[in-house]
Amino acid sequence: MFPPACKSCHQINEGRRVVRSVPIATLSLLGVLMIAGCQPHMVDQPRVDTLQPSAAFADGLGQRPPMAGTIARGRLPIDSPEETGLIDGKPIDRNPLEISDTLLARGQQRFQIYCAPCHGAAGFGDGMVVQRGFPAPPSYHISRLQMAPDGELFKVISQGRGRMPPFGKRIEPHDSWAIVAYVRALQLSQSADIAELPEVDKLPFTSSEAGALR
Amino acid sequence: MFGLVFFPIVAVGLATSIVRSPYQTEQGIVRNQPVPFGHEHHVGDLGLDCRHCHESVEKSAFAEIPSAEVCMGCHSEVWRDSPMLAPVRESFQSGTSIKWTRVHDLPDYVYFNHSIHIHKGVACESCHGRVDKMPMMYRDASLQMSWCLDCHRHPETNRRVGDAVFAMGAVEDAVATGKTAESKTNCSYCHR
Numbered sequence: 001m002f003p004p005a006c007k008s009c010h011q012i013n014e015g016r017r018v019v020r021s022v023p024i025a026t027l028s029l030l031g032v033l034m035i036a037g038c039q040p041h042m043v044d045q046p047r048v049d050t051l052q053p054s055a056a057f058a059d060g061l062g063q064r065p066p067m068a069g070t071i072a073r074g075r076l077p078i079d080s081p082e083e084t085g086l087i088d089g090k091p092i093d094r095n096p097l098e099i100s101d102t103l104l105a106r107g108q109q110r111f112q113i114y115c116a117p118c119h120g121a122a123g124f125g126d127g128m129v130v131q132r133g134f135p136a137p138p139s140y141h142i143s144r145l146q147m148a149p150d151g152e153l154f155k156v157i158s159q160g161r162g163r164m165p166p167f168g169k170r171i172e173p174h175d176s177w178a179i180v181a182y183v184r185a186l187q188l189s190q191s192a193d194i195a196e197l198p199e200v201d202k203l204p205f206t207s208s209e210a211g212a213l214r
Numbered sequence: 215m216f217g218l219v220f221f222p223i224v225a226v227g228l229a230t231s232i233v234r235s236p237y238q239t240e241q242g243i244v245r246n247q248p249v250p251f252g253h254e255h256h257v258g259d260l261g262l263d264c265r266h267c268h269e270s271v272e273k274s275a276f277a278e279i280p281s282a283e284v285c286m287g288c289h290s291e292v293w294r295d296s297p298m299l300a301p302v303r304e305s306f307q308s309g310t311s312i313k314w315t316r317v318h319d320l321p322d323y324v325y326f327n328h329s330i331h332i333h334k335g336v337a338c339e340s341c342h343g344r345v346d347k348m349p350m351m352y353r354d355a356s357l358q359m360s361w362c363l364d365c366h367r368h369p370e371t372n373r374r375v376g377d378a379v380f381a382m383g384a385v386e387d388a389v390a391t392g393k394t395a396e397s398k399t400n401c402s403y404c405h406r
Contacts (some may be wrong), residue, residue: 043321050276081242109377113263116289128260134291165287170269 022074062092075173083173085158091151095184097177107182112165123186136161140183143192153180244350245315248301251351254302258346264380268379271338274401275327279314317351324404333396335373340365346382356381362404369395 048054054062071077081087082096097103112121120126123140130136138145145153157176160166165175194205267270267280282305286392288297305312320326331341338345343354355361365372373395378385 042323045322047322049322051279113265115263117260117266129288129292132260132292134288163291165283165290169391 004109082177085151085154089149091149091155093149093151095150095177095181097174097181099181103178104185106175107178107180107185110171111179111182114171115179118164122190123183137164140187146187146191150177150180150184153183218267218396223372240353241356242352243350244352245317247315247350248313250298253345254347255359262390263377264345271328272332273329275325278330282312306393317353318357320357326404332379334369335375335379335393337372337374337379337381337385340372344382359404363399366399367397369397 048056050209051062053060057064066072067080076082078084080081081092085091116127117129118125118127118134119137119140120130125137125139140146154173154176156164156166157171157179158166158173171179194202197205256267257264267284268277269279269280270276282302285299285302286306289302293299301312310342341355345351373393374381
């Protein structure tokens, strides 16, 4: 029977044993039997696979939600600025991660997976889902959002805002900060001065062959 | 009692030893689903990336089936009153899961893992077919052992680079990725 130590998590019906896996010896024996036509046992083994129900828990779910306050491996305490984007309830100014090509590439990829369907590839708020009837978000290129601190953007991603759904459970903080960095790059791409660009990038704007290049 | 147990087992044993027709392997067969969810609409028309919904596919063995919360990200507004989506709204409110019928389900004695395939550049399309053309999900491959092995014997073929792994339709193959793939046919890779 389950020792008391276990009962804090397992509300188990007394008398019911829960087996995680069949011992190796039994497995190999069953392997032989299986060929002899005993397949169903092996096809559907008495263990809980991902998303399968389990009678061991009161809510019937085999996949246990982490307990409140659980910190996943490699993550920081849940109230640290890296996890919330806030210090004393105020959004932090600067992205805590070091901005690099790798980070921007990751941010671009995650942006395209999660955000572009609504915000559009360039952030004008004209994504496919908006074209099919979702209320349009504001363009990233309005001055209020250009001025917003990095922590504010982070908070919008993790907690959502208005009709925008929260992504805190779906996107890890590291990726959210990568997305923030990419959104900043998108904003810069629409507001930079041509004079500030490297020579190669100036070309399309200055050359008379601009049309051909684009 | 003995007969009750014994006969179904023999029947299943016999059935599985018959050379498998597509009907038996359930290839190409559409299942009844609680919500008529269309990959054609979401992937083909809207251009959604697989990872918008199948979030863990790069990181774990399991690809993840999206929760009602993911659907409601858009369907809180788009088609918000459609009766078709009633089970999604119900599940979102009650916190219970939508009871999708599984389309792919290997026997428990086979240990499949998505992340290794994705990392090695095997595209979703290689195993699941043109998902963007499926109004309803069906199984494109037989999932028989010979199907796994045909590829495992020649793992250099059929691989792509970067995000092309998630794309549908003709994409350039990753011949020059520099990423190698070994031929893994030892029984214990798939059976433990």
